[in-house]
Amino acid sequence: MPAKNYASTRYSELAEINEGNVKNLQVAFTFSTGVNKGQEAAPLVVGTTMYIVTPFPNIVYALDLSKPGAPMKWKYEPNPEPAAQGVACCDVVNRGAAFADGRLFFNTLDGHTIALDANSGQPIWNAHIGNINIGETITMAPLVVKGKVLVGNSGGEMGVRGWVKALDAGDGHVVWTAYNTGPDKDVLIGPDFKPHYDMDKGKDLGVTTWPPEAWKIGGGNMWGWISYDPDLNLIFHGTGNPGPWNPDLRPGDNKWTSGIFARDPDTGAAKWFYQWSPHDLHDYDGINEQVLLDLNWQGKPRKVLVRPERNGYLYLLDRTTGEVLSAKPYGPVNSSKGVDLKTGRLIENPDKLTGTGKVVRDICPTASGLKDWQPSAFSPKTGLLYIPHNNLCMDEEGVEVNYIAGTPYVGMNVRMIPGPGGNRGAFTAWDIAGEKPAWSLKENFPVWSGAVATAGDVVFYGTMEGWFKAVSAKTGELLWQFKTSSGIIGQPITYRGPDGHQYVAVLSGVGGWAGAIVSGDLDPRDATAALGFVNAMKDLKNATTAGGTLYVFRLP
């Protein structure tokens, strides 16, 4: 799985590459994916094979690591519907594949989940679960838990109703479907559901916290990360923003959008829920990674869930109950004034309320959040969470919008600008116990790549200019960097090769929402292009060009 383990720590025990020798890293081999769109996937290494999924058209490559130069073992082309490209909100990305029991599972942009024989690349089953004609796509990496392939849909900008499905790993049939809006029976809320806060208690809140029928086109999509705790037998997944973005068109708390569910993986039954951003005003999807840790919190051992959330807070939740233990901003936030730990509710800032016909300026963070999908890494050696993130603010104006199935349902003019300090990105090491940053590195562009931490006390991440960087896990000191052919927005990994040595791999290829200006050749003269992101990225075309190349490094 892309997140390394079910707890999603992205921490590797490998220590051959360390603070002292990382400066000697050199390229072991490269591989062109043949697709010049945003490469958000994590390469997956199982045994002596590396698997890569490209952005649309979602080609899967298997590379044989046991031979010099890692030649191609097989490739699989699913040939997704080209029209799917028009309904993918933020470039045509894919976040990777998952492996279990000799099979490789991945999703295609046009709404298929496919199981391949990992050895031969032959398809075993193909489940068509998303419909592009209502704007549904799939971009996430699946997670396999107890013989079930967990998948969710994208489409929060198209009025698509969010869901999570569990497909049988054996034959692909749908075992359960949990919607993230609508009546309790659709959301799989039953007698076991025990949310911690009063705001999440009541019957059919997925209907009653919306204007009539609005929940049917209300978003709440699940396109991010899922974690799993085998002891509690719970999966944890977030829910995306409510649609449309213009909040005037959906008075109410808009359950169960912009929140997080704990569910039983066998049945999908909800155990608890917590809402990061009730009645979301700024497109704060709640789908980021959840890092599961067992630690001492204020003297007591707690099973916690750490979530650097899009709304700008670093949440610590008790993962058995959904209680918020801590919520501190990890960067500039003015869209809210904190989190009330008694009620669990985000405290709105009355100066930053958006609505129809009103331009509200300088809202931080932006719609893309203080951090978007790009996953952080946790090192148990340092106790620090390494967070790749953005530093952007925005102006927003709500406008009327018509729902036309399969077309965008946003209703908001947005234009983004660099945040305080002018650096548009940052890489922050967060001291979880101390509830404060240990150090933070400024980056010119948003840090849209994932991070990986290692026992060698080296942390890796990439920048949108194309630098692949190794920094000290303790101090953040830059130890090594390599300029790749295009901007990096992928998830770096590290693995032990068949020769017993440690390797580091990353896909280079700019794109995603932040890099759409390059991968989609957008026009920087329109401040609202790419839902307003282009305004903050006007100069990216001068810094990098589109690409799609795998880089693998090792010590000499």
Place this chain on the structure above:
Amino acid sequence: MKPAVAMLLLAGLALAACQREERDTRPQSALGSGEQPTPVTALEPGGQRPSPTDNKAASFEANAFHLSEGKRLFGWFNCSGCHANGGGGMGPALMDEKWIYGSSMESIHATIRDGRPNGMPSFRDKIPDDQIWELAAFVRSLSGNAPSSAAPSRNDDMMAHPSENRMPDAATLGKSP
């Protein structure tokens, strides 16, 4: 200036203004159903490709009323959701000089009516034909292909870019933005 000349000038201006605003009082309500062939390529083996001419095109282009209607419809039918205010997003930029399927009124009309394979939906059954022409005229104004006397001026909303009547012709701008 002699009064006669001034009168003439005024009359000329008034006439020009008439054309600027000319419109049918009873627009056709038929859905997007025009069937004129519109080639999407410049290649025609061995010969000259006939340039498509639809007399509809001329009557919608350079007409302030139709352009402003096109601008309204661009938001109304969620074109702006995919193309933003011309800079692009899920769909390509429409304000630059690059055209995949052609920049003529006829080509753009066909694009909107029939859709295009890589994700442009077909609006054939959603938008009346005359309104597709209005949209096509407005799309051209985004790249400066409409007389500034007729193209929309100030926005009521957040200004995303200079108003259409101040847009330079993207093709002759020299360099890509």
